Amino acid sequence: MNKKQxxxxxxxxxxxxxxxxxxxxxxxxxxxxxxxxxxxxxFLIPYLLVGYDILRKAFLxxxxxxxxxxxxxxxxxxxxxxxxxxxxxxxxxxxxYQVGELFQSYAVGKSRRNISDLMDIRPDYxxxxxxxxxxxxxxxxxxxxxVIVVKPGEKIPLDGVVIEGTSALNTSALTGESKPRxxxxxxxxxxxxxxxxxxxxxxxxxxFDESTASKILDLVENAASRKSKSxxxxxxxxxxxxxxxxxxxxxxxxxxxxxxxxxxxGMEHYASVGRLWGDWVLRACTFLVISCPCAVVISIxxxxxxxxxxxxxxxxxxxGSNYLETLSQVKTVAFDxxxxxxxxxxxxxxxxxxxxxxxxxLEYTALAEAHSSHPISASLRTAHGRRLDESRVTDVQxxxxxxxxxxxxxxxxxxxxEKLMEKLGADYHPCSHTGTIIHIAMDGxxxxxxxxxxxxxxxxxxxxxxxxxxxxxxxxxxxxxxxSVAKKVAGEVGISEYRAGLLPADKVTAVxxxxxxxxxxxxxxxxxxxxxxxxxxxxxDIGIAMGALGSxxxxxxxxxxxxxxxxxxxxxxxxxxxxxxxIVKQNIVLALAVKFICLILAALGIANMWxxxxxxxxxxxxxxxxxxxxxxxxxx
Amino acid sequence: xxxxxxxxxxxxxxxxxxxxxxxxxxxxxxxSVSFMTLKMKVEFSEGADAAAVMQEVYKxxxxxxxxxxxxx
Numbered sequence: 001m002n003k004k005q006x007x008x009x010x011x012x013x014x015x016x017x018x019x020x021x022x023x024x025x026x027x028x029x030x031x032x033x034x035x036x037x038x039x040x041x042x043f044l045i046p047y048l049l050v051g052y053d054i055l056r057k058a059f060l061x062x063x064x065x066x067x068x069x070x071x072x073x074x075x076x077x078x079x080x081x082x083x084x085x086x087x088x089x090x091x092x093x094x095x096x097y098q099v100g101e102l103f104q105s106y107a108v109g110k111s112r113r114n115i116s117d118l119m120d121i122r123p124d125y126x127x128x129x130x131x132x133x134x135x136x137x138x139x140x141x142x143x144x145x146x147v148i149v150v151k152p153g154e155k156i157p158l159d160g161v162v163i164e165g166t167s168a169l170n171t172s173a174l175t176g177e178s179k180p181r182x183x184x185x186x187x188x189x190x191x192x193x194x195x196x197x198x199x200x201x202x203x204x205x206x207x208f209d210e211s212t213a214s215k216i217l218d219l220v221e222n223a224a225s226r227k228s229k230s231x232x233x234x235x236x237x238x239x240x241x242x243x244x245x246x247x248x249x250x251x252x253x254x255x256x257x258x259x260x261x262x263x264x265x266g267m268e269h270y271a272s273v274g275r276l277w278g279d280w281v282l283r284a285c286t287f288l289v290i291s292c293p294c295a296v297v298i299s300i301x302x303x304x305x306x307x308x309x310x311x312x313x314x315x316x317x318x319x320g321s322n323y324l325e326t327l328s329q330v331k332t333v334a335f336d337x338x339x340x341x342x343x344x345x346x347x348x349x350x351x352x353x354x355x356x357x358x359x360x361x362l363e364y365t366a367l368a369e370a371h372s373s374h375p376i377s378a379s380l381r382t383a384h385g386r387r388l389d390e391s392r393v394t395d396v397q398x399x400x401x402x403x404x405x406x407x408x409x410x411x412x413x414x415x416x417x418e419k420l421m422e423k424l425g426a427d428y429h430p431c432s433h434t435g436t437i438i439h440i441a442m443d444g445x446x447x448x449x450x451x452x453x454x455x456x457x458x459x460x461x462x463x464x465x466x467x468x469x470x471x472x473x474x475x476x477x478x479x480x481x482x483x484s485v486a487k488k489v490a491g492e493v494g495i496s497e498y499r500a501g502l503l504p505a506d507k508v509t510a511v512x513x514x515x516x517x518x519x520x521x522x523x524x525x526x527x528x529x530x531x532x533x534x535x536x537x538x539x540x541d542i543g544i545a546m547g548a549l550g551s552x553x554x555x556x557x558x559x560x561x562x563x564x565x566x567x568x569x570x571x572x573x574x575x576x577x578x579x580x581x582x583i584v585k586q587n588i589v590l591a592l593a594v595k596f597i598c599l600i601l602a603a604l605g606i607a608n609m610w611x612x613x614x615x616x617x618x619x620x621x622x623x624x625x626x627x628x629x630x631x632x633x634x635x636x
Numbered sequence: 637x638x639x640x641x642x643x644x645x646x647x648x649x650x651x652x653x654x655x656x657x658x659x660x661x662x663x664x665x666x667x668s669v670s671f672m673t674l675k676m677k678v679e680f681s682e683g684a685d686a687a688a689v690m691q692e693v694y695k696x697x698x699x700x701x702x703x704x705x706x707x708x
Contacts, residue, residue: 004646057702064699070649105646112672221640225668225677235652297649305672 100617121192123157176315226320307580339529354448
């Protein structure tokens with residue numbers, strides 16, 4: 001509790017101590033005979049003690065032309081009740097209202113701190129290496145290329161490259177991934193991760209403002225200022241609602257008694273004209289107490305904030321509450337293939353029809369391709385795995401559009417496509433697998449082929465199933481790759497549609513087509529890796545960037561950033577947004593329904609002030625507690 | 637030009653009112669107040685003097701919510 005809250009708590013306690021005996025006396029539960037005016041003055045002590053700031057604010061509000069706010073509502077209602085001789089009710093309403101305010105302030109402060117702690121990746125200091133030892137400085141002051149030391153248990157303050165030491169990093173604040181990441185010399189490290197085991201010396205590669213931690217923090221802090229439709233609806237609602245209720249209360253206080261007096265209908269229920277007016281003015285005051293809009297106004301932004309915080313903890317950064325709202329309506333998801341569904345690195349997946357040992361064949365092929373810079377040559381070399389002795393290779397001949405012919409250990413090795421085999425007259429077997437096929441012939445004899453393809457990401461298939469379970473109706477894959485590759489990948493992971501052979505610009509057109517197919521409130525999400533699909537990310541209703549840690553373009557263009565590469569997080573993000581939106585709806589409906597019912601009961605004279613204030617404070621407490629549920633998304 | 641200020645305010649509705657008041661201030665192009673992060677983001681109009689405009693914003697916010705604070 002902060003100072004303000006402690007102060008308020010103290011006032012509430014003292015006022016309550018005064019109030020309880022006074023109430024017992026005034027209700028004749030304890031029989032003490034005191035004149036009425038003494039009771040009034042005694043009641044005013046707790047009233048002013050607990051409510052003076054509300055009275056002051058209401059007064060200042062009127063002076064500044066801001067008449068209709070909750071302070072005004074409370075002031076009018078309580079002053080009205082006291083003026084009508086209902087001292088106990090008047091003071092009780094003020095007391096309970098302040099209890100509600102205190103609870104609200106405490107709960108909001110607490111969840112604000114909880115959520116900020118979750119995203120607390122801001123490093124406080126850096127151990128800068130200088131000529132005379134290390135010095136503890138503000139990360140802001142560290143220049144690019146400086147050397148910093150990070151001890152176990154410390155946060156890495158700036159992005160950089162390890163120049164000495166090995167350690168395991170806890171990156172859970174960045175990625176939601178709890179598995180530690182092993183780092184050694186020459187590995188890149190990101191700010192915001194926590195060094196757990198060994199001392200690291202790091203050469204920094206960014207300034208603090210440009211570091212991963214700063215960018216993520218900036219993103220998180222900005223997120224709450226992008227307001228959702230529900231939040232805007234509520235603030236607009238509050239703007240009209242309070243004045244409307246005030247006028248309704250005024251009408252309630254004046255019209256029915258006037259009607260009674262003029263027509264004489266119902267006058268028999270009242271002892272005097274004074275009683276008649278008193279009754280209706282009291283009803284109007286009760287009306288005002290109920291009308292306080294705080295429950296809705298506080299719980300909606302709190303729900304969204306908690307939702308954003310909960311998602312952040314899972315490594316899903318949502319850039320604003322408005323995107324959380326859109327995410328919950330996603331019915332179509334379009335994917336980029338490479339880097340999203342597949343890993344984006346090519347690997348040898350099969351070796352067929354080879355009379356030689358697989359390893360031997362790979363070795364010859366890798367040697368023949370040793371001088372090529374083509375990505376496929378690189379993947380062949382990776383598959384071979386060991387160092388290549390390039391002196392074994394002579395007479396390298398690159399045939400553009402065909403492949404390579406080279407002498408390896410004196411044997412003539414031809415590595416290339418079907419055209420090359422035909423040219424050499426080698427009797428090749430066409431392959432039934434999809435992917436890039438590399439045929440090999442040695443000394444004119446066919447020696448089989450190697451299949452190279454992009455590997456599926458772990459969890460891609462599961463991700464599609466989960467998306468379907470989460471209510472996504474259509475999944476579409478957009479790829480620049482050939483039809484056969486697209487068909488195979490789509491089949492393997494279970495994507496319902498695919499569009500192959502697309503240039504980057506075609507992807508935008510494809511997404512626009514899909515957008516036209518979406519009906520009503522259905523939204524389309526595009527998932528990409530942020531490399532050259534920025535236009536598509538921004539064209540879709542919601543752009544989700546994958547594995548964006550450190551990629552500026554993606555963080556800029558996307559609305560949701562998945563910090564680790566995991567495609568399963570897409571459905572998780574959708575489920576989090578659904579939960580959050582469901583809670584928002586529950587709160588709106590609950591608060592408005594309870595208020596509406598109580599307003600009617602008050603107008604009919606059934607609900608008294610006690611019921612009114614309990615409905616008001618109670619609904620607010622329930623709504624705030626419900627909102628905090630948005631934070632718990634681990635098991636979704 | 638955009639700037640972000642730390643604020644202190646007690647209720648969500650008051651934060652909304654502060655946002656409205658700031659938006660109406662001359663020299664402010666747009667403003668967003670987040671009650672949850674207690675931050676006020678102000679986008680100033682072309683050529684406006686941020687410090688002077690913020691003084692006005694502060695005054696206007698005080699009018700709608702006497703209990704608010706903007707840390708300039």
